[in-house]
Amino acid sequence: MNKLGKLLVCILCVTTLAGCWDRTEINDLAFVIATGLDKEDENHFRVSVQVPLPSAMGGPNGGGGGTSGSEPYYVDSGFGRNIREADDDLQKRMSRQLLFSHRRIFIFGEEMAANGIERTLNLILEHPESRLSTYLLIAKGDALDILTATPHFEELPSEAVREMVKTSLDMDTRNIINALSLPGKDPVIPVVETVKTRNKGNDEREEIQINSVAIMKDDKLVFFTNEEETNGIYWLLQKMKRRKVTVSVEKDSELNIEIRDYKIAPTYKKAHGIPEFSIKLHVEGILSQNEARLDLEDHEIYKMVKNKFENHIKNEIEAVISHAQSEGVDPYGLGYSVYRRSNRYWEKQLSTQWRELLPDIKVNVDVEADIVRINNKGIKVREA
Amino acid sequence: MRRRLIKPKKLKESIEIHHQTDEPIYADVEENIVMLKSLFESCADVKFRSFKVQEYSAYLIYIDGLIDNMSIQFSALHELLSETRKEDLNADFIQEKIVSISDVVEVDKLDEIVKQVLDGNTVLMVDGIDKALVLNAKGGERRSVSEPETETAVRGPREGFTENIAVNIALIRQKIRSSHLKLITKEIGTETRTIIGMMFIDHLASPDLVEEVEKRLERIEIDGILESGYIEELIEDEPRSLFPQIQNTEWPDTVVGNLLEGRVALFVNGSPFTLILPATFWQFLQANEDYYHRYHISLFIRLLRILMIFLALMLPAIYIAVTTYHQEMIPTNLLYSIAASRESIPFPAFVEAMIMEIAFESLREAGLRLPKVIGQAVSILGALVIGQGAVEAGIVSAPMVIIVSLTGIASFTIPKFNLAITIRILRFPLMLLAGLFGLFGITLGSILIVTHVCKLRSFGVPYFAPIGPFKWKELKDVFIRAPWWAMDKRPTQTISENVQRQTEHTRPSPLNNK
Numbered sequence: 001m002n003k004l005g006k007l008l009v010c011i012l013c014v015t016t017l018a019g020c021w022d023r024t025e026i027n028d029l030a031f032v033i034a035t036g037l038d039k040e041d042e043n044h045f046r047v048s049v050q051v052p053l054p055s056a057m058g059g060p061n062g063g064g065g066g067t068s069g070s071e072p073y074y075v076d077s078g079f080g081r082n083i084r085e086a087d088d089d090l091q092k093r094m095s096r097q098l099l100f101s102h103r104r105i106f107i108f109g110e111e112m113a114a115n116g117i118e119r120t121l122n123l124i125l126e127h128p129e130s131r132l133s134t135y136l137l138i139a140k141g142d143a144l145d146i147l148t149a150t151p152h153f154e155e156l157p158s159e160a161v162r163e164m165v166k167t168s169l170d171m172d173t174r175n176i177i178n179a180l181s182l183p184g185k186d187p188v189i190p191v192v193e194t195v196k197t198r199n200k201g202n203d204e205r206e207e208i209q210i211n212s213v214a215i216m217k218d219d220k221l222v223f224f225t226n227e228e229e230t231n232g233i234y235w236l237l238q239k240m241k242r243r244k245v246t247v248s249v250e251k252d253s254e255l256n257i258e259i260r261d262y263k264i265a266p267t268y269k270k271a272h273g274i275p276e277f278s279i280k281l282h283v284e285g286i287l288s289q290n291e292a293r294l295d296l297e298d299h300e301i302y303k304m305v306k307n308k309f310e311n312h313i314k315n316e317i318e319a320v321i322s323h324a325q326s327e328g329v330d331p332y333g334l335g336y337s338v339y340r341r342s343n344r345y346w347e348k349q350l351s352t353q354w355r356e357l358l359p360d361i362k363v364n365v366d367v368e369a370d371i372v373r374i375n376n377k378g379i380k381v382r383e384a
Numbered sequence: 385m386r387r388r389l390i391k392p393k394k395l396k397e398s399i400e401i402h403h404q405t406d407e408p409i410y411a412d413v414e415e416n417i418v419m420l421k422s423l424f425e426s427c428a429d430v431k432f433r434s435f436k437v438q439e440y441s442a443y444l445i446y447i448d449g450l451i452d453n454m455s456i457q458f459s460a461l462h463e464l465l466s467e468t469r470k471e472d473l474n475a476d477f478i479q480e481k482i483v484s485i486s487d488v489v490e491v492d493k494l495d496e497i498v499k500q501v502l503d504g505n506t507v508l509m510v511d512g513i514d515k516a517l518v519l520n521a522k523g524g525e526r527r528s529v530s531e532p533e534t535e536t537a538v539r540g541p542r543e544g545f546t547e548n549i550a551v552n553i554a555l556i557r558q559k560i561r562s563s564h565l566k567l568i569t570k571e572i573g574t575e576t577r578t579i580i581g582m583m584f585i586d587h588l589a590s591p592d593l594v595e596e597v598e599k600r601l602e603r604i605e606i607d608g609i610l611e612s613g614y615i616e617e618l619i620e621d622e623p624r625s626l627f628p629q630i631q632n633t634e635w636p637d638t639v640v641g642n643l644l645e646g647r648v649a650l651f652v653n654g655s656p657f658t659l660i661l662p663a664t665f666w667q668f669l670q671a672n673e674d675y676y677h678r679y680h681i682s683l684f685i686r687l688l689r690i691l692m693i694f695l696a697l698m699l700p701a702i703y704i705a706v707t708t709y710h711q712e713m714i715p716t717n718l719l720y721s722i723a724a725s726r727e728s729i730p731f732p733a734f735v736e737a738m739i740m741e742i743a744f745e746s747l748r749e750a751g752l753r754l755p756k757v758i759g760q761a762v763s764i765l766g767a768l769v770i771g772q773g774a775v776e777a778g779i780v781s782a783p784m785v786i787i788v789s790l791t792g793i794a795s796f797t798i799p800k801f802n803l804a805i806t807i808r809i810l811r812f813p814l815m816l817l818a819g820l821f822g823l824f825g826i827t828l829g830s831i832l833i834v835t836h837v838c839k840l841r842s843f844g845v846p847y848f849a850p851i852g853p854f855k856w857k858e859l860k861d862v863f864i865r866a867p868w869w870a871m872d873k874r875p876t877q878t879i880s881e882n883v884q885r886q887t888e889h890t891r892p893s894p895l896n897n898k
Binding site: 015022023024025026027029031033052054055099101102104129 | 707708709711712716719720722723724726727729732733819820821822
């Protein structure tokens with residue numbers, strides 16, 4: 001046997017005996033695209049997965065109509081004392097191997113979130129197939145209900161949720177882990193819920209909505225924001241760009257303004273041993289509708305409108321900050337801004353008692369808002 | 385390791401060259417003719433035309449079909465028959481006063497006569513003269529200069545090489561009207577005595593290179609050279625490599641362009657394919673047209689080719705690797721559609737890819753070999769049976785058909801056929817590696833290929849230059865083609881002196897019009 005033969009034998013041995021083949025055909029995999037996690041009992045969890053069914057998703061013979069009425073996805077739940085055990089439980093009913101690397105959303109049930117998510121997050125992060133770009137959400141009620149909902153625009157509920165998160169709070173696992181690990185800052189997590197379409201009569205269909213934000217105290221859910229507070233959080237976390245606000249100016253008439261750009265900067269000064277904060281916003285908006293037919297070129301009128309616009313923003317922000325403060329939560333990261341700017345002060349005097357101090361800290365919101373473009377008032381039934 | 389696969393023979397066996405005769409030419413023409421006839425026994429195409437010049441017998445010896453009958457008739461035969469006087473009959477006088485053919489040579493060896501006749505010349509022998517006159521009146525039917533069919537171009541000259549070396553050399557001479565253009569001819573092939581022409585520009589091509597080429601040509605001892613491919617295989621640096629190390633072309637302008645960059649061209653009589661050496665890898669990705677279009681177009685097309693050669697080599701392998709090992713790399717929505725179309729496929733991705741690639745390669749080969757009339761049937765079969773039928777029958781998935789056709793199109797964009805074939809062949813081991821080890825295998829394979837390519841040399845020039853040994857300044861003519869006014873210098877891989885190609889600052893601009 002010559003050298004080449006020996007080499008070939010070696011290569012063959014290395015390739016076939018090492019046993020590190022992980023070849024799997026696509027047909028043998030079940031791609032988990034969404035996971036829901038609910039707490040069933042003490043140390044007993046339900047893990048629900050959503051898996052698309054390739055045969056129903058419009059292959060060469062399917063045509064992709066979905067005419068049979070059955071959804072192109074499959075939802076099942078496994079139970080266990082932790083995620084992995086529940087996954088293994090699920091696998092027993094699956095002819096295909098679960099693959100988590102395409103998971104796009106991860107939903108915590110409300111009860112689960114109230115008890116803290118950090119342990120679960122650690123388990124997820126341990127799993128090599130998990131992705132940091134997975135969107136984390138908290139469901140109002142059970143996470144399973146979101147997975148079984150039937151949104152009408154997208155084929156898959158998880159896809160619908162993902163698209164909505166992207167345009168609202170846009171918080172993926174990485175952002176939330178960051179917020180969790182930063183001192184003086186609490187994470188916020190978008191909240192997803194199922195609602196009915198608001199048509200009359202029996203034409204009520206189930207839809208998914210993202211309209212609220214979960215304010216967390218470390219890893220535990222504290223409260224869901226209402227509509228005003230949600231906007232406040234969006235303002236604070238720089239998510240208001242391209243969004244629209246409606247400002248009431250007179251009785252029965254409002255201005256609609258699209259936010260073009262804004263800057264937000266917190267400052268603080270020490271007073272009586274605790275810091276006093278001031279959050280400055282500089283907002284630029286574009287007038288998109290002028291129902292009141294106000295002449296904004298008039299200096300006095302503009303001043304009045306500007307004032308109302310600023311107050312509107314200010315109220316939204318103050319609503320969420322004061323609510324969070326009363327619970328001892330800091331979603332904006334006031335503490336973090338101190339941590340960054342005068343670390344010693346933070347470490348020595350604030351860090352240990354930050355939560356107790358928070359309700360008493362004074363926060364001023366200072367808004368400077370301008371309408372930089374107005375619309376054409378000539379386009380009216382009769383000229384002004 | 386590799387050397388031991390085939391053990392070299394201990395003794396170099398040289399072939400015997402049969403010298404036919406070393407007789408001189410006698411004054412008695414009949415004696416010569418008898419001897420020549422015995423040498424040309426059973427050569428029915430060799431004609432001995434006997435006639436009388438006054439009372440002396442004379443012979444014209446030629447091969448039917450190789451000579452120009454008209455010029456022999458009017459410039460030699462006619463004049464000999466009508467104007468010759470008895471006292472004028474000696475070799476010099478005939479040569480100087482009678483025969484009106486431009487190229488006439490005297491020979492005095494019988495062996496020489498045989499050679500000249502075989503070369504297509506006409507030999508005149510007259511009784512009483514112990515010399516023979518070689519009248520160069522070659523003729524015969526041959527293909528005229530026409531557009532090459534293997535390499536096509538949108539812009540550029542339309543004339544391509546023919547099978548006749550004299551025509552080919554003239555085509556070059558028409559383009560380089562300089563005495564620096566040198567031509568060295570050799571005869572290679574003990575039976576065919578094929579004429580090989582080696583052309584270079586003496587102040588550009590390095591003398592070492594010319595010498596090396598000559599040396600390698602001299603080493604060849606073979607019975608026949610039918611095509612320049614023989615020469616290519618006999619003189620290249622690394623005969624076992626898959627990569628072509630000598631470029632061939634049918635375009636005279638490509639040859640001229642390369643001569644001007646200090647390369648050597650080898651013409652082989654009987655083949656329209658002219659060899660250009662040394663060659664680098666990047667040369668095979670360039671077409672003559674690149675230099676004729678405006679540089680923006682060439683820049684775009686060259687970048688496109690780089691992308692395409694990558695696709696032609698890697699695409700099926702990457703598809704196999706990603707779908708069987710690294711599903712997490714596929715964008716989720718794309719994964720849905722791949723999964724959906726693969727749902728009913730009975731084969732693993734690797735087998736599926738192999739089926740399609742082999743089907744495609746054989747289709748291409750079939751289309752190439754068949755007569756043009758039947759060729760259409762092949763494409764119908766291919767498109768219908770393999771493309772549509774296989775997908776509808778659920779044997780092959782639609783994405784795989786797309787991958788294979790993309791790969792096929794990509795390999796067609798490589799301008800030089802010999803590199804395209806290399807890439808096509810290398811695709812298969814890469815697919816195997818991808819099927820066995822995923823992206824890890826592809827990485828291994830690419831490392832092997834790149835190392836090999838970097839190791840290659842073509843007549844002393846690193847094959848991967850100017851990327852292999854990196855030269856920033858040479859990059860203007862590799863991935864991109866810089867505008868002509870920016871290419872002041874010739875590439876220095878082959879040229880060491882006379883590097884300047886044009887005066888500097890030739891960029892058109894109103895400021896330069898002083």
